[in-house]
Structures are given as structure tokens and as C-alpha cells.
Amino acid sequence: MAKRAFHDGQADGLTPLRSLQLDEVTSFAALLRAMGQTAFGGRQLGEAFAILLEIARRPDCRLILTLSGAMTVAKQGTIICDLIDRGLVHAVVATGALMAHGLTESIGLLHYRHEATQADEELFELGYNRVYDTLEMEANLNDVEELVRSVLDEGQPADGVWSSARLCQALGARLSQRAEGRGILRSAYEQQVPVFIPAFTDSEIGLDVATWAMGRALAGRPAAEPAEPQQLFTAVPSYNPFLDLQQYARLVGQAPELALLTIGGGVPRNWAQQVGPYYDITAHRLGVSLQPPRFRYGVRICPEPVHWGGLSGCTYAEGISWGKFVPPAEGGRYAEVHADATTVLPLLAKGLCEALDQESGP
Secondary structure, three states: OOOOOOOOOOOOOOOOOOOOOHHHEEEEHHHHHOOOOOOOOHHHHHHHHHHHHHHHHOOEEEEEEEEEOOOOOOOHHHHHHHHHHHOOOOOEEEEEEHHHHHHHOOOOOOOOOOOOOOOOHHHHHHOOOEOOOOEHHHHHHHHHHHHHHHHHHHHOOOOOEEHHHHHHHHHHHHHHHOOOOHHHHHHHHHHOEEOOOOOOOOOOHHHHHHHHHHHHHOOOOOOOOOOOHHHOOOOOOEHHHHHHHHHHHHHHHHHOEEEEEOOHHHHHHHHHHOHHHHHHHHHHHHHOOOOOOEEEEEEEOOOHHHHHOOHHHHHHHHHHOOEEEHHHOOOEEEEEOOOOHHHHHHHHHHHHHHHHHOOOOO
């Protein structure tokens, strides 16, 4: 058996770790930098901070933010507003539920803490909808429906066809006029950041648009007359999701450089990432010349493990095989933080904003 060689790590060019000295930490940014020199989840978060800071320093880099999970119910929405208002985010891809719950906050309504002593059967009777440890009142969602309905009634796109981005922009404009509270759609409208909801009908907003279309179909009919499901559920709004797909493809195709901040997974993550393969198959099937976009930077915050096999837990490295990401050997840089976003996003965003403020000076 060959004798082992005892190398010196420093001589081999390895990066030494450093104990986190709390008495040397004077800011959130300094804490994240120190965590980047430790191990495990702390190092993951420190590396995520370093990558986001590099993205922010590159004026030609366009950051796509994907959001899933109950981030607005969990009161993380204003953190997203801060990132948008600072010009760090250039497009948002989210679930409709996340946006609907954010709308309640934007129009001055509240979410409440759920107590373990409250039975779900009782919550239903009281008009409370539970999201893990938090309550969304059904009355809130009715107020959101009134907002959506008023926007649909009072304005139509020039061609008469809605998409999720078009509706989100119109809702953001209304929220900006009302100025009742901060919100993702309001900030996105004010900073001219498009918001896409790929699985639009899987949301309160989608159902609001559907019932609006049914209401228009029944206009003029006596209210006491019984309605038939066959009559109600054949009415559809003028809505085309391919408008979103093509708008997003154009936006990404114009970006000199691409970055991705992934919160959770699900449809928003996949829809945002598929743009590279979309360009590839378009060029191949149509015989046209296209430069396929690839994400060069990525930061993912999601607790789901990779061994479950779903997209929410899969690594960015897997996406390289699909043509979604630049390989690290060619300059791609990625960090994956295996944690609940509500525990680490506040720290990460605060450190990023703090570091950028320090660099810009007084």
C-alpha cells in the first residue's frame, strides 16, 4: 500500500477557513462576509451575498427574481419592494397567490397570526384562510376582487387582450394612484419592472378575472333567475398567456448579461429558466440564427432537497445540461442556500443594501 503524502493546504493553494469573530462584526454586510469564510449553511449564505453584490456592481447585468411560496403572507413583501426600488431587479416571475396576498397589504389590510388552539373547521366558518401559521381573511380577498374588477372595468389593453404582465402593470398603476401602502406590484409599476404570473389561473387573481368574465356574460339577466354551470363556466376572458412568454423572451434576449435570484421553486422558477431552451429550439426548428441567452449568475434560496427529484430542489448545475446556465468553467457563478427564505432573505437583503450604500458614500 502506497504511503500517504501529507500536503500543506496553504502550499496547495487551498482557501483557509476563519472563525467568526463577533467582536469584529460591525454591520450586516460584515457578518455575511465573515460567514462566507466559515462552513455549511453559513458559507452558502456568505457566497450568495458575494454573488448578489457582484451582480449589483455590473450595470449590464439583468436580474430576474422568481418567487414562490407564501412570501407576502409571511410579511417579506417589502423586502422585495426594497430590491425593486433600488433598481436591483429587472423582472419578477411569481405565483398568483403570492401577488394576491401582497395586494391585501398594498390596500391597507392585515394578515394575522394563527394560534394552534384554533381548529381549521372553525376558521372556515369564521372566514379565515390558514396559510401554515398565518391567516388571510376571506374578506381581504373580496376587497382584492373589487380592485381587480375595477381595473378590468375601467381599462383595456389597446388590442383588448390581457396577459398577466399587462394586468399586473395596470394593478400597479392603480396602487400607485391610491398610495395606501407598499407592495410588489406598486414598486414594479413605478420602476417599470414587468411582473409575470405563468400559472395565472392557479390564483385568487385568476379566479377574479374568471368571475369578472362570467359577470359580463350574465349582464342584464334577472338576479333571481337560477344559473346553470354550463352557462356560467363557458364564459372566458380575453386573455393570452403567450403574450407573457414572448414579452419575457424579448426582454431576456436584449440583456447583455443575465442573473437569477430564485426564492423557492415551482412554476416561476421553471418558466423563467426555460428561456434558454426556448431560444435553442426556436433556432433549430425554424432554421433561424439566434444567440441563446444563458444565466451567468444565480442565487437560490430553497429548503427542498435534491433527492426528491423535483425542480424546486434541483441544482443549477442540472440546468446546465438543459442549456439554461453558463458552466462554471466558462464564468458561471452560483450559490444555493438550503434554508427557509424567511430566515435568510432579510439578512441577505439587508447586507446587500448596506454594502451598496457604503460603496456609494454619503
